[in-house]
Amino acid sequence: MQAKERNVVRYAGYVLFTVLGFLAAILINWLFPQMDKTVTFQSYQTIFGKMDAGTLLRIVLVILVIGFTVSGALAFRDEEKRKKYIDRAKFRFAMGILIAVLDITGTKMKILPQPFFPGPAEILAPFLEEGDFILTNTLYSLRLYIFGFSFGVLFGIGTGILIGWFEKAYYWISPVLNIAGVIPAVAWMPFALTLFPTPFTAAVFLIVICAWFPIASLTAMGIQSTPRAQYEAAKILGGNTAYLLFHEAIPNAMPQIFTGISTANANAFTTLVMAEMLGQPGGLGYYINLAKVWSSYYKVFAAILIMAVLFSIILKLVGRIEKYVLRWQRGIVK
Amino acid sequence: MILKIEHVNRQYTEDERSVEVLRDINLELKEGEFVSIIGTSGCGKTTLLRLITGLDKANEGRILFQGEEVASPHYKRGYIFQQHNLFQWLTVEKNVAAGLKARHVFKENRQNIQKYIDLVGLKGFEKSYPHQLSGGMAQRVAIARALINEPELLVLDEPMGALDSFTRADIQDKLLEIRKEKNLTMLLVTHDVDEAVYMSDRIVIMTPRPGKINEIIDVKIPYPRNRGGVEFLSLRRKLLEKFDLANAQPQPEYMI
Ligand SMILES: Nc1ncnc2c1ncn2[C@@H]1O[C@H](COP(=O)(O)OP(=O)(O)O)[C@@H](O)[C@H]1O
Ligand SMILES: [Mg+2]
Numbered sequence: 354m355q356a357k358e359r360n361v362v363r364y365a366g367y368v369l370f371t372v373l374g375f376l377a378a379i380l381i382n383w384l385f386p387q388m389d390k391t392v393t394f395q396s397y398q399t400i401f402g403k404m405d406a407g408t409l410l411r412i413v414l415v416i417l418v419i420g421f422t423v424s425g426a427l428a429f430r431d432e433e434k435r436k437k438y439i440d441r442a443k444f445r446f447a448m449g450i451l452i453a454v455l456d457i458t459g460t461k462m463k464i465l466p467q468p469f470f471p472g473p474a475e476i477l478a479p480f481l482e483e484g485d486f487i488l489t490n491t492l493y494s495l496r497l498y499i500f501g502f503s504f505g506v507l508f509g510i511g512t513g514i515l516i517g518w519f520e521k522a523y524y525w526i527s528p529v530l531n532i533a534g535v536i537p538a539v540a541w542m543p544f545a546l547t548l549f550p551t552p553f554t555a556a557v558f559l560i561v562i563c564a565w566f567p568i569a570s571l572t573a574m575g576i577q578s579t580p581r582a583q584y585e586a587a588k589i590l591g592g593n594t595a596y597l598l599f600h601e602a603i604p605n606a607m608p609q610i611f612t613g614i615s616t617a618n619a620n621a622f623t624t625l626v627m628a629e630m631l632g633q634p635g636g637l638g639y640y641i642n643l644a645k646v647w648s649s650y651y652k653v654f655a656a657i658l659i660m661a662v663l664f665s666i667i668l669k670l671v672g673r674i675e676k677y678v679l680r681w682q683r684g685i686v687k
Numbered sequence: 688m689i690l691k692i693e694h695v696n697r698q699y700t701e702d703e704r705s706v707e708v709l710r711d712i713n714l715e716l717k718e719g720e721f722v723s724i725i726g727t728s729g730c731g732k733t734t735l736l737r738l739i740t741g742l743d744k745a746n747e748g749r750i751l752f753q754g755e756e757v758a759s760p761h762y763k764r765g766y767i768f769q770q771h772n773l774f775q776w777l778t779v780e781k782n783v784a785a786g787l788k789a790r791h792v793f794k795e796n797r798q799n800i801q802k803y804i805d806l807v808g809l810k811g812f813e814k815s816y817p818h819q820l821s822g823g824m825a826q827r828v829a830i831a832r833a834l835i836n837e838p839e840l841l842v843l844d845e846p847m848g849a850l851d852s853f854t855r856a857d858i859q860d861k862l863l864e865i866r867k868e869k870n871l872t873m874l875l876v877t878h879d880v881d882e883a884v885y886m887s888d889r890i891v892i893m894t895p896r897p898g899k900i901n902e903i904i905d906v907k908i909p910y911p912r913n914r915g916g917v918e919f920l921s922l923r924r925k926l927l928e929k930f931d932l933a934n935a936q937p938q939p940e941y942m943i
Contacts, residue, residue, distance in 0.1 A: 582768065582770070582772050583772065583774070585742050585760075585768075585772075586768065586772040586773075586774075587785070587789060588742070588759075588760040589740060589742070589760050589762070589764075589765065589766045589833075590762060590785055590786035590789045590790075590832070590833075590836060591761070591762035591786055591789045591790040591836065592785075592789035593789075596788075596789045600774075600785070600788070600789070601774075604774070604776040604777075605776075607776065681775060681776040681777070681778075681816045681818075682775075683816075684816075684818060684819065
């Protein structure tokens with residue numbers, strides 16, 4: 354019983370350690386004097402009342418503190434999650450300290466080269482300044498990604514099945530795929546812009562093709578690698594050709610299909626941002642371009658911050674789906 | 688006669704050289720009969736089973752199953768592979784149900800799934816995946832998967848080769864039980880003389896290069912058989928002697 358209590362106390366120590374950096378950052382932002390007088394934070398009307406970027410930073414930090422405390426408490430029951438949480442404590446502490454240091458050097462004293470290294474509060478300022486505009490552009494990127502990527506996955510798996518299953522299709526399509534696959538999708542941008550009715554559909558097309566190639570070739574490889582014995586087992590049980598394809602070849606190819614999807618995801622993020630920078634009427638890439646024109650580097654950082662969060666969430670979601678679909682692999686040593 | 692094998696020859700061409708694997712195989716199986724084939728490794732046992740199931744074709748001769756020539760695999764001829772060959776991405780339950788799904792008779796037979804899982808003693812493992820099972824359990828899933836199709840002939844290719852002797856004895860009894868209950872004809876390939884004597888009505892001895900049937904021995908010991916009984920042991924000894932004679936050219940031990 355006593356040992357258990359000691360464990361609880363020790364774990365609570367780790368939770369405190371995790372949030373300590375962020376707490377320090379809050380205090381620094383609040384108490385450290387603004388020594389460089391060129392920096393002024395404007396107040397903006399928000400749904401939560403009038404607020405300036407410094408306040409927003411403290412709110413974000415408070416949310417992080419609460420979030421990590423709650424997630425720490427939730428992780429306590431599960432041994433694996435608890436270990437992971439303890440393992441990350443150092444890193445999260447360092448993150449908080451880093452924010453505090455950047456706040457001092459970037460904003461409070463402005464000793465970093467300006468305007469390239471804005472402090473954390475300044476990076477959050479655009480959300481107050483033009484939150485609606487940022488949201489519109491984020492949604493534009495998201496819509497582009499969803500359309501482009503889902504069609505890419507669909508066509509990729511479809512093509513992969515064709516060339517993996519039919520020898521004729523393999524003979525005719527795979528060389529084309531291999532050659533076209535090495536060309537970065539944005540190279541097609543000029544054609545895409547003239548061939549498609551809107552810039553949006555042109556960008557969707559680019560994302561589709563950049564996702565298509567890795568998924569198609571890995572799907573095909575997965576299908577072709579199905580052991581003959583597995584087909585024979587299905588034939589003995591009375592399976593026809595459709596059964597062999599849909600219940601043998603495709604499930605067997607699933608791990609490789611997901612490898613293709615991961616590669617495609619990385620491609621899609623790159624293509625998405627490049628396409629937006631090269632000629633889209635919206636999106637985070639477009640927003641970065643605009644900001645750069647006005648040398649508003651703090652806005653560039655704000656856009657990068659959103660990308661980091663957005664793309665991480667997408668990767669997490671895809672990872673979840675993969676884990677579910679490939680649950681039969683859990684425990685197999687790879 | 689449920690199965691008739693008539694003058695079957697099988698050659699493979701390897702590097703433009705023809706290799707004779709089976710020569711003039713003749714064998715008949717009565718309904719409900721249990722026949723074992725024993726022979727050294729490489730004497731063509733698996734090849735013969737593949738011909739019977741329709742996974743492979745003979746160069747000469749023919750194989751009749753219920754009076755009809757075997758042309759392609761059919762679920763009425765069940766096959767237990769040397770490696771269990773389960774579908775890795777399906778649970779035990781779904782592996783067993785695979786035959787029903789493949790034949791589009793899942794709905795009307797779904798109640799049988801649990802029955803066959805229970806029959807092979809895997810109650811409680813319905814939701815497990817193949818990699819979570821031991822070799823013996825996996826092989827039992829393979830047996831349930833074959834049985835749910837209610838085959839009329841079940842051919843088994845050294846299904847217990849990789850199992851420990853306790854698991855092996857357990858599955859042997861299970862198979863005899865099933866055979867009795869369903870009057871199922873079984874053809875078992877084994878390299879274990881004890882196993883052959885314990886289970887079979889008849890034992891076929893094959894010799895290699897080229898693979899041919901050397902002798903067929905009737906086993907007249909009543910079931911259930913006692914592994915320590917006098918008749919059992921004397922037949923076992925007789926078989927081992929024949930086996931040595933049949934393979935007169937010295938065979939290195941590890942070949943078996
Ligand atoms: N597809 C094939 N192509 C060429 N040779 C084969 C093929 N299948 C089997 N053989 C040969 O036939 C012989 C018998 O094989 P097999 O039937 O697997 O023997 P067993 O099951 O008795 O150990 C072996 O020498 C093997 O090399
Ligand atoms: Mg064999």
